[in-house]
Amino acid sequence: MNDYKRLSTFIKPHIWILALAIIFTLLAQSLHAISLGTLIVPIDRIVSDRDIALVENNYTPEFITRLVDKLNNTPADKLLVMLIIAIVAIFLLKGFFEFLHTYLVNMMSERIMKTIRNSLFEKMLSLSLDFYSNTSTGKLVSKITYDVTVLKNSLTQGLINVVTEPAKLLANILFMLFIKLNFNISWRWIIISVMLLPTVIYPVRVIGKRLKKIALKMQEKMGDINTVLYETISGIRIVKAFIMEKREAKRFADQNQNFYKITMKSIKRMLVVRPITEYVGVLCVALLLWFGKDELLSGEFSYGAFTALLFALLSLIKPMKSLSNLYGVVQQALAASSRIFEVLDAEPGIVEKPGAVILPEIKNDIVFEGVSFKYHTTEVLKKIDLVVKKGEILAIVGSSGVGKTTLVNLVPRFYDSTGGSIKIDGKDTRDVTLESLRKQIGIVTQDLILFNDTVKFNIAYGLGGENATDEDIMKAAKVANAHEFIVDLPKGYDTMIGEKGVRLSGGQKQRLAIARAMFKNPPILILDEATSQLDTESERLVQDALNRLMKGRTVFVIAHRLSTIKHATKIVTLEGGSIKESGTHKKLMEGETTYKRLYELQFRE
Numbered sequence: 267m268n269d270y271k272r273l274s275t276f277i278k279p280h281i282w283i284l285a286l287a288i289i290f291t292l293l294a295q296s297l298h299a300i301s302l303g304t305l306i307v308p309i310d311r312i313v314s315d316r317d318i319a320l321v322e323n324n325y326t327p328e329f330i331t332r333l334v335d336k337l338n339n340t341p342a343d344k345l346l347v348m349l350i351i352a353i354v355a356i357f358l359l360k361g362f363f364e365f366l367h368t369y370l371v372n373m374m375s376e377r378i379m380k381t382i383r384n385s386l387f388e389k390m391l392s393l394s395l396d397f398y399s400n401t402s403t404g405k406l407v408s409k410i411t412y413d414v415t416v417l418k419n420s421l422t423q424g425l426i427n428v429v430t431e432p433a434k435l436l437a438n439i440l441f442m443l444f445i446k447l448n449f450n451i452s453w454r455w456i457i458i459s460v461m462l463l464p465t466v467i468y469p470v471r472v473i474g475k476r477l478k479k480i481a482l483k484m485q486e487k488m489g490d491i492n493t494v495l496y497e498t499i500s501g502i503r504i505v506k507a508f509i510m511e512k513r514e515a516k517r518f519a520d521q522n523q524n525f526y527k528i529t530m531k532s533i534k535r536m537l538v539v540r541p542i543t544e545y546v547g548v549l550c551v552a553l554l555l556w557f558g559k560d561e562l563l564s565g566e567f568s569y570g571a572f573t574a575l576l577f578a579l580l581s582l583i584k585p586m587k588s589l590s591n592l593y594g595v596v597q598q599a600l601a602a603s604s605r606i607f608e609v610l611d612a613e614p615g616i617v618e619k620p621g622a623v624i625l626p627e628i629k630n631d632i633v634f635e636g637v638s639f640k641y642h643t644t645e646v647l648k649k650i651d652l653v654v655k656k657g658e659i660l661a662i663v664g665s666s667g668v669g670k671t672t673l674v675n676l677v678p679r680f681y682d683s684t685g686g687s688i689k690i691d692g693k694d695t696r697d698v699t700l701e702s703l704r705k706q707i708g709i710v711t712q713d714l715i716l717f718n719d720t721v722k723f724n725i726a727y728g729l730g731g732e733n734a735t736d737e738d739i740m741k742a743a744k745v746a747n748a749h750e751f752i753v754d755l756p757k758g759y760d761t762m763i764g765e766k767g768v769r770l771s772g773g774q775k776q777r778l779a780i781a782r783a784m785f786k787n788p789p790i791l792i793l794d795e796a797t798s799q800l801d802t803e804s805e806r807l808v809q810d811a812l813n814r815l816m817k818g819r820t821v822f823v824i825a826h827r828l829s830t831i832k833h834a835t836k837i838v839t840l841e842g843g844s845i846k847e848s849g850t851h852k853k854l855m856e857g858e859t860t861y862k863r864l865y866e867l868q869f870r871e
Contacts, residue, residue: 273421273599276378276381283373283377284374284429286370287366287370287371287374288429290363290366290370291430294360294367294433295433295436297356298360298438299440299441299444299578367429367430371425375425378418378421379414379417379421382606383410386410389610393614394615402493404491404495405489406609408491409608412488412489416598416601417602417606420595421599423592427592428592431585431589434585435582435589438582439582441578442575442579445571448571479601480528487524490521498518615681618699619697622700623693623697625693625699625706626691627789628706628789629656630691631654631690632690632790633653633654633690635651636685637649637685637686638683638684638686639672639683639684645843646669646843647672647673647843648842648843648844649686650844652838654820654822654836657818657835658821658835658836659816659821659836660834661834661836662822662837662840663831663837664840664860668841669840671794673840674794674824677707677792679703708783708791708792709791709794710776710782711795712795714767714776714779716763716766716767716770716779720762721761721763722734722736722760725743725759726785739759743759743778763778790821791819791821792821792822793822793823793824793825795826809830813833828864829868831851834850834851836848836849837849837854839860839864846860847861
């Protein structure tokens with residue numbers, strides 16, 4: 267029930283569209299009932315050559331009585347022409363109203379899905395990195411594509427059926443009552459017609475409950491398929507390098523087979539409902555003919571009225587089928603919505619405190635006071651005490667997995683320390699706004715993240731392209747030693763670089779990422795293996811540029827190539843999640859230090 271309420275909040279802003287759709291479907295079904303009434307005219311007056319006979323009672327409106335009198339007094343040939351014109355006009359209007367109804371429902375559905383997609387994506391952007399560490403990219407993509415599509419299809423079909431089909435049932439039942447009251451038709455005909463309808467409800471409800479469980483499994487399996495797709499396509503070079511095409515093809519085929527099996531279960535259960543409803547409808551007609559055969563053969567009532575009644579009864583079958591399927595459709599929608607709400611309900615691990623203040627530009631130092639960090643139950647950092655003064659270059663070294671990247675990730679609050687605090691100019695980073703903190707930090711990581719857009723866009727990305735002049739972009743590229751290769755590209759700075767910069771070499775991508783950080787011109791820089799993808803010549807040029815850029819800035823450097831950090835103001839060595847030693851390159855090379863051992867090991871290699 268909670269999911270129903272939450273879905274209704276998305277529908278509420280568009281309720282006026284639904285109201286219009288209901289009006290148009292009521293008009294369409296009214297014309298449907300009128301079209302059934304036209305069957306009486308040709309059968310009684312034209313085919314049977316007998317007057318249309320109304321039962322004398324107080325229920326018949328006067329205009330119906332006058333209309334029947336006029337029809338009985340109109341010649342058959344003229345009546346046929348009138349009938350043809352009336353049928354064309356009725357079905358033209360009926361089709362127009364049905365079009366308007368369906369169009370409005372689809373418009374409403376698409377607007378709702380647009381809102382849900384935007385909400386999902388904005389929510390994903392607001393979530394912290396720990397959320398992405400615990401959720402596969404493929405499953406997240408599946409939620410915003412497949413699950414939203416399932417919800418859209420279910421919602422569209424549901425909104426159409428929930429409005430149209432009850433209106434059809436009501437129109438046909440009211441028409442049957444009209445025939446009963448105004449023509450010589452027995453009550454038992456009406457009773458027999460409707461008494462079997464409730465027998466559909468129980469099996470449909472049982473099957474519908476099962477469908478929700480199956481739908482959830484279907485959406486989970488589609489998430490698994492998307493995960494395999496994303497991993498294989500993004501890692502296609504590794505797949506080919508290790509000749510694993512057959513293995514990946516089998517992995518995908520297995521997931522696809524699982525999805526196929528669960529889909530067929532859903533289809534089977536959906537299809538079972540249809541023959542049940544058809545059987546009930548046909549059974550109603552058969553019983554009606556059986557119990558009314560004597561009256562029918564005796565000619566006690568209007569053949570035209572009986573034919574119209576029979577058509578109205580047959581017209582009950584389709585809305586019954588649609589409504590019987592509706593429960594299953596709703597269950598699929600609820601299954602999709604529950605997975606969507608999992609994301610919408612997720613809380614970011616990193617949030618601003620109420621009343622968080624804006625962090626002014628750094629003037630003094632960054633202080634780590636007893637900083638610790640745990641990932642689940644694993645302790646990564648243990649009571650780090652460290653002071654980084656403005657303008658200092660802090661290099662962090664150590665073997666893989668000791669927490670170097672984790673330590674620098676705490677500065678922009680990608681994660682929060684589980685113990686201690688980080689202060690900038692005396693202000694705890696948890697007391698300032700995330701925007702004012704991260705605006706002051708430029709980052710170049712070893713994981714190259716570039717966007718499928720132009721070179722110009724990627725360089726100016728740090729400032730969102732705001733007030734970005736070609737001159738400033740070009741200046742940043744020159745400092746990063748990227749200008750020369752950029753101007754050789756087909757369209758220079760307007761060249762599309764492809765997904766993840768696929769059209770660039772590793773060194774070119776790295777220099778473009780450095781240019782992006784330079785363009786932002788932040789007071790704090792984090793360089794995580796910033797020169798790892800550069801060849802010797804490019805590394806020298808970029809290192810010179812970085813040395814110039816670092817002046818007057820506070821810089822955190824992580825580098826496996828220790829030769830690139832010899833001129834750092836301070837070097838700290840992490841071991842076992844703690845700072846084992848610190849000092850300048852010269853000082854650390856004087857004693858028997860871990861840094862010296864690592865440096866000499868690299869030098870020998």
